[in-house]
Structures are given as structure tokens and as C-alpha cells.
Amino acid sequence: MKYYILFGPPGAGKGTQATAMKENYNLRHVSTGELLRNEIAAGTELGLKAKALIDAGALVPDEVVEGMIESLFNSVKDVNGFLLDGFPRTIAQAEALDAMLAKRGEEVTAVVSIMIPDQMIMERIKHRAAIEGRADDANEDTINNRIKTYHDKTEPLVEYYKKAGKYNEADGIGTIEEVRSRIFGIMDKF
Numbered sequence: 001m002k003y004y005i006l007f008g009p010p011g012a013g014k015g016t017q018a019t020a021m022k023e024n025y026n027l028r029h030v031s032t033g034e035l036l037r038n039e040i041a042a043g044t045e046l047g048l049k050a051k052a053l054i055d056a057g058a059l060v061p062d063e064v065v066e067g068m069i070e071s072l073f074n075s076v077k078d079v080n081g082f083l084l085d086g087f088p089r090t091i092a093q094a095e096a097l098d099a100m101l102a103k104r105g106e107e108v109t110a111v112v113s114i115m116i117p118d119q120m121i122m123e124r125i126k127h128r129a130a131i132e133g134r135a136d137d138a139n140e141d142t143i144n145n146r147i148k149t150y151h152d153k154t155e156p157l158v159e160y161y162k163k164a165g166k167y168n169e170a171d172g173i174g175t176i177e178e179v180r181s182r183i184f185g186i187m188d189k190f
């Protein structure tokens with residue numbers, strides 16, 4: 001199995017690019033944000049707890065998302081691999097992922113990072129707010145907190161994966177098609 005991490009700040013285009021990537025490389029797309037939004041929509045206990053944190057632009061506890069990922073690793077079989085979108089998001093999650101994969105005799109195949117500047121994050125998320133109606137897109141303070149959370153908690157993963165020799169970056173500025181061809185150029189190496 002291949003284990004790709006689709007990395008990048010909020011609004012960079014992870015979900016957008018994942019659609020083409022999963023089809024082209026026969027991967028199971030796993031967005032922890034989407035899984036959590038499904039829990040909220042279903043009104044589960046987990047969803048209720050997650051909602052307050054997501055609406056504040058904070059992260060949900062590491063154990064919650066780690067559990068979701070591990071149960072998918074145990075159940076999904078009929079693909080070439082996984083495309084992890086929005087996970088890991090902290091050093092602790094990255095270490096947990098390494099441990100989960102080591103137990104299976106596997107490792108992270110590659111990190112594909114989509115990078116855009118902060119000011120473009122705000123533009124793209126505001127544009128999407130009108131289309132998708134996500135609660136965490138509706139309020140400028142929430143978006144700013146998501147950007148801050150990204151820099152504080154998630155950006156250190158760039159160094160973590162550079163040190164591991166797994167980090168690959170695609171410039172996220174340009175049309176969706178331009179970014180996709182940069183990403184495919186990276187994916188084709190693995």
C-alpha cells in the first residue's frame with residue numbers, strides 16, 4: 001500500500017486536488033475534516049464535541065483523528081493506497097502515524113504539499129463560503145484562527161518530513177489544472 005500525505009494550509013486546494021489524485025492513482029481519499037463534518041451532521045456525541053473546536057478554528061484532540069485513521073487502515077483493502085488529506089496536523093499525529101504504519105510493516109510513501117500565501121487562504125475560503133456553506137468558513141475570526149493554528153501546530157511538520165526525506169512541495173498558485181499537473185509530476189515519481 002502507498003500512504004500519501006496531502007499537506008497544506010487551509011484553503012490551499014487539498015480537497016480540490018484530491019478528487020483527481022484519487023482517480024488517477026486509485027487511492028482512498030481520507031479527509032479528517034470531512035469525517036468530522038459527517039459526525040457533526042449525524043449529531044453524534046463525537047460530532048457535538050468536535051463542533052465547538054472546529055467552529056473556533058482549533059484542532060480536535062489527536063486521539064480522535066488517530067482512531068479514525070487507524071480504523072480505515074484496518075478496513076479499506078481494494079485500493080493502491082491512501083491519500084491522507086488534513087492528517088497528520090501535529091507532530092504527535094505524525095509520530096502516531098509512523099507507529100501505526102510501522103506496526104503494519106509500512107511507512108509514509110511521500111508528502112505532497114500544496115503551498116499558498118496567507119492572504120490567498122482568506123480569498124479562497126471566502127469564495128468557497130458562499131458555495132459550500134461550511135460553518136468554519138463563515139466568520140473571519142475563525143478563518144484567522146485556522147491560519148494561526150496551521151502556523152503554530154501544523155507547519156512544524158514541514159521540517160519533520162524534510163528530515164525524513166519525504167517532503168515534496170507543489171506551488172499552489174495558478175489554475176486548478178496547473179497545480180494538478182505539478183502534483184502529478186511529483187506523484188509519478190513514487
Ligand code: AP5
Pocket residue numbers: 008009010011012013014015016017031032033034036053054057058059060061062065085086087088089093124125127128136146172173174175176177179
Ligand atoms: P479541513 O476540512 O481539513 O479544513 P482545512 O485544512 O482548513 O482545509 P480546507 O478544507 O479548508 O481547504 P482545502 O485545502 O481542502 O481547500 P479546497 O480544495 O476546499 O479541517 C477542518 C477542521 O477539522 C480543522 O480546522 C480542525 O478543527 C478539524 N480537523 C481536521 N483534521 C484534523 C486533524 N488531523 N487533527 C485535528 N483536527 C482536525 O479549496 C478551497 C477553495 O479554493 C475552493 O473554493 C476551491 O474551489 C478553490 N480553489 C482550489 N484550488 C484553486 C486554484 N488553484 N485556484 C483558484 N481557486 C482554487
Ligand code: MG
Pocket residue numbers: 014015016031033
Ligand atoms: Mg478540504
